[in-house]
Amino acid sequence: MEFVMFFATAAIALIGALAMVLSxxxxxxxxxxxxxxxxxSVLFLLLRSPxxxxxxxxxxxxxxxxxxxxxxxxxxxERADATQDRLAxxxxxxxxxxxxxxxxxxxxxxxTIPQTPAVASPxxxxxxxxxxxxxxxxxxxxxxxxxxxxxxxxxxxxxxVLNQRARLRHSLELEQK
Amino acid sequence: MNIAFPDINMLVILPLIVIFxxxxxxxxxxxxxxPAGNKKITGYLALAGLLFTGxxxxxxxxxxxxxxxxxxxxxxxxxxxNVIFIIIAAITIIISLDYLPRQGIEQGxxxxxxxxxxxxFVLLAQSTNLILIFLGIELLSITLYVLxxxxxxxxxxxxxxxxxxxxxxxxxxxxxxxxxxxxGETMTVDLNQIRxxxxxxxxxxxxxxxxxxxxxxxxxxxLIAFSFKIALVPFHMWTPDVYExxxxxxxxxxxxxxKGAALAALIRIVTxxxxxxxxxxxxxxxxxxxxxxxxxxxxxxxxxxxxRMLAYSSVGHAGYIVLGVVAMSAHGIEAFLxxxxxxxxxxxxxxxxxxxxxxxxxxxxxxxxxxxxxxxxPMLAVAMALFMLSLAGVPPTAGYLGKFFVFAxxxxxxxxxxxxxxxxxxxxxxxxxxxxxxxxFMHEPVRDVQPALHRSITWTIAVAAGAVLLFGFMxxxxxxxxxxxxxxxxx
Numbered sequence: 001m002e003f004v005m006f007f008a009t010a011a012i013a014l015i016g017a018l019a020m021v022l023s024x025x026x027x028x029x030x031x032x033x034x035x036x037x038x039x040x041s042v043l044f045l046l047l048r049s050p051x052x053x054x055x056x057x058x059x060x061x062x063x064x065x066x067x068x069x070x071x072x073x074x075x076x077x078e079r080a081d082a083t084q085d086r087l088a089x090x091x092x093x094x095x096x097x098x099x100x101x102x103x104x105x106x107x108x109x110x111x112t113i114p115q116t117p118a119v120a121s122p123x124x125x126x127x128x129x130x131x132x133x134x135x136x137x138x139x140x141x142x143x144x145x146x147x148x149x150x151x152x153x154x155x156x157x158x159x160x161v162l163n164q165r166a167r168l169r170h171s172l173e174l175e176q177k
Numbered sequence: 178m179n180i181a182f183p184d185i186n187m188l189v190i191l192p193l194i195v196i197f198x199x200x201x202x203x204x205x206x207x208x209x210x211x212p213a214g215n216k217k218i219t220g221y222l223a224l225a226g227l228l229f230t231g232x233x234x235x236x237x238x239x240x241x242x243x244x245x246x247x248x249x250x251x252x253x254x255x256x257x258x259n260v261i262f263i264i265i266a267a268i269t270i271i272i273s274l275d276y277l278p279r280q281g282i283e284q285g286x287x288x289x290x291x292x293x294x295x296x297x298f299v300l301l302a303q304s305t306n307l308i309l310i311f312l313g314i315e316l317l318s319i320t321l322y323v324l325x326x327x328x329x330x331x332x333x334x335x336x337x338x339x340x341x342x343x344x345x346x347x348x349x350x351x352x353x354x355x356x357x358x359x360x361g362e363t364m365t366v367d368l369n370q371i372r373x374x375x376x377x378x379x380x381x382x383x384x385x386x387x388x389x390x391x392x393x394x395x396x397x398x399x400l401i402a403f404s405f406k407i408a409l410v411p412f413h414m415w416t417p418d419v420y421e422x423x424x425x426x427x428x429x430x431x432x433x434x435x436k437g438a439a440l441a442a443l444i445r446i447v448t449x450x451x452x453x454x455x456x457x458x459x460x461x462x463x464x465x466x467x468x469x470x471x472x473x474x475x476x477x478x479x480x481x482x483x484x485r486m487l488a489y490s491s492v493g494h495a496g497y498i499v500l501g502v503v504a505m506s507a508h509g510i511e512a513f514l515x516x517x518x519x520x521x522x523x524x525x526x527x528x529x530x531x532x533x534x535x536x537x538x539x540x541x542x543x544x545x546x547x548x549x550x551x552x553x554x555p556m557l558a559v560a561m562a563l564f565m566l567s568l569a570g571v572p573p574t575a576g577y578l579g580k581f582f583v584f585a586x587x588x589x590x591x592x593x594x595x596x597x598x599x600x601x602x603x604x605x606x607x608x609x610x611x612x613x614x615x616x617x618f619m620h621e622p623v624r625d626v627q628p629a630l631h632r633s634i635t636w637t638i639a640v641a642a643g644a645v646l647l648f649g650f651m652x653x654x655x656x657x658x659x660x661x662x663x664x665x666x667x668x
Contacts, residue, residue: 135180143190143245147300147312150197151319154293157204158323161286165329 013039186244199226200292207285223288254662298438337422348405358395371450420488429528469496504586512582519575526641549622569610575648
């Protein structure tokens with residue numbers, strides 16, 4: 001049963017990813033990416049980590065997708081330009097390389113990876129539990145957590161600085177008129 | 178649920194606390210207390226913050242301890258680097274004091290951002306954990322994206338920030354993927370434990386147990402990310418455009434600080450975690466260094482824009498500094514530290530001269546501006562000539578000794594071919610450095626350039642020139658310090 005579930009979700013994830021790349025409409029691409037995210041979150045559920053399932057849905061499918069769609073619509077960049085692709089010669093090259101990579105991956109997975117699926121150990125089940133995640137973040141990884149906070153602060157300050165500059169230029173242009 | 182706290186020794190991260198604390202405080206002070214027309218005060222306060230950070234290192238001297246579950250260490254290597262980073266940041270702030278208002282881009286946030294970037298240098302010099310190193314690189318990058326775009330209305334600055342952001346995002350992707358693969362192989366992100374894993378693997382190595390393939394692939398990806406940050410060929414494509422577009426003090430800061438901090442983290446990774454798999458990465462890094470020296474110096478020959486020429490020259494110098502890392506010896510680390518100090522002082526001095534000559538809104542930085550400078554501003558021209566000679570590696574300057582030390586270290590480690598390439602490219606480099614000196618002393622002035630010589634920047638140039646000469650004559654002043662840091666690193 002689990003096996004069937006896995007293949008169904010994996011297939012949906014792959015289809016979503018392919019359709020996202022191939023779709024000429026940016027909004028459609030974003031929506032296919034959403035499908036891909038949702039399928040991957042189900043994969044997390046199959047791996048018995050409900051917390052990561054919820055995080056994947058809320059953070060990626062929720063917050064980040066909304067941001068994507070917002071930017072795409074704000075820029076009015078829904079349609080890809082139909083102009084001549086200047087890097088057209090790269091396409092066959094990329095397809096060839098991708099094919100090589102695929103063959104390699106299949107070869108390695110057939111020859112080396114053990115055929116019996118790994119059984120989830122109790123440790124693995126507790127691995128991504130919210131309580132464990134929280135305690136690890138506040139003990140072992142307390143310093144990285146603080147540094148992350150500083151990074152976010154710097155990013156906010158940066159946005160404010162650059163935005164102020166844009167407004168300054170705008171007011172200068174108004175004065176000149 | 179029982180939560181066990183690990184041992185935490187706040188002393189270990191004292192310099193970090195001081196510099197991030199002063200950056201945070203400065204953000205608030207600047208917002209509420211510093212009037213809009215007088216942002217220089219923020220700059221002076223930032224200098225005070227740097228001073229305190231330097232003082233915070235004093236009681237730690239000689240200490241050798243790790244804390245936060247082995248994520249950060251404090252040792253003489255880190256503290257020596259801290260001194261260099263503080264000097265770099267202080268010079269950057271002083272040369273910005275008059276530059277920013279002159280270019281009409283003065284904003285108080287500039288100085289706290291420089292402090293945040295310097296904090297990330299300190300963090301990189303101290304971390305022994307891949308996750309922390311990644312966060313340090315990200316903090317550094319995000320700060321520099323903003324600083325590069327600080328002259329935002331100017332198109333070249335906007336373009337530079339955009340290019341840097343896009344390529345930096347790629348590099349971050351490579352880094353994370355590399356860490357994931359390394360974790361997949363070793364089940365740890367701690368550098369010491371990676372070393373333990375590798376020695377264990379080596380002792381139990383039989384035909385049935387394959388080598389650490391995943392770790393090597395991951396290591397290669399991490400190396401790519403570092404190459405982006407240090408600007409090693411072929412990952413240097415962004416460098417000329419970004420260095421040209423960024424405000425000149427930021428270019429000066431990036432060209433020395435980023436390289437130093439990223440290389441410090443790289444040295445920690447290779448000396449702590451990967452000494453047992455030397456055969457895998459030393460040749461790769463050696464080839465990167467060779468390509469970097471060749472492309473950087475040959476590329477600089479064709480430039481008539483002085484700022485762009487210095488950008489190419491900084492690519493070339495990254496190659497020379499990496500020689501100290503590939504040597505994988507105590508002398509190599511010493512050479513790295515000395516070269517970093519010599520190159521920082523020289524390059525910051527050279528950029529300070531460019532700032533003096535830079536007119537408002539102009540983005541040409543043409544060689545013509547230097548024509549006849551020897552007649553109009555003899556002292557300035559002599560200082561610039563000294564910096565150029567030091568960059569070219571002509572005795573008796575600090576740059577000459579730096580080059581000598583890295584070449585000697587590489588030679589001792591049996592990398593003779595690399596030394597040969599280094600010497601040949603240095604000879605090529607003399608051409609374009611001498612061209613500026615010839616322009617200054619043997620040509621008539623082409624156009625009128627009013628040098629903006631304020632007291633602070635004049636003193637900075639004088640001190641930098643003096644230091645370049647001082648370390649050229651008496652390298653022992655710094656070598657002792659460097660030797661002690663090597664002992665601390667277990668080299």
